[in-house]
Amino acid sequence: GAGVSQSPSNKVTEKGKDVELRCDPISGHTALYWYRQSLGQGLEFLIYFQGNSAPDKSGLPSDRFSAERTGGSVSTLTIQRTQQEDSAVYLCASSLKALDNQPQHFGDGTRLSIL
């Protein structure tokens, strides 16, 4: 596909369940980012992958959040034991390379609702 693809587009789950969100970046993009967009907070950085380097997890809000990127392409963001405050839109972005004045291109996001 031409753009960043995220799935599912919507996810509703009960508090305490685990969820997995998937991101397929633009082909050839080595940098991948996860952000969260919530009503009161705006857009916040969560985690960043660049090639095979160790990810920057500095934005993850708690140890219930984790992410991996397999084969330098698809990434999965996992939230364990979900809480109501995890309800938000989770956005994935990719760029050709970080710190190279390349724009970040975003997917349409996964809208997560915790009941």
Added chain:
Amino acid sequence: KQEVTQIPAALSVPEGENLVLNCSFTDSAIYNLQWFRQDPGKGLTSLLLIQSSQREQTSGRLNASLDKSSGRSTLYIAASQPGDSATYLCALPGAGSYQLTFGKGTKLSVIP
């Protein structure tokens, strides 16, 4: 820590008007600045990226300017159309950082 402010939070204009959206930031040691639009229920669409060494960038009816010394960027939209209605966000990484810090956006409504 970089802080980004966008004023106004919402703007309503009649079709055909030229308009300016404002973005200010606190740390002038920036690498670049990016303007996005977001339609309801959608992700972000990149509009323009201005490198720190540039003063402005143009794409069609859009023109973005950057003044690092005063910590400001503007997005100028010429001859606005109803299809321009969306939320416009500015975002920038700090020097040596790839994490984008976003403003809260300006919600633009262009009235036919």
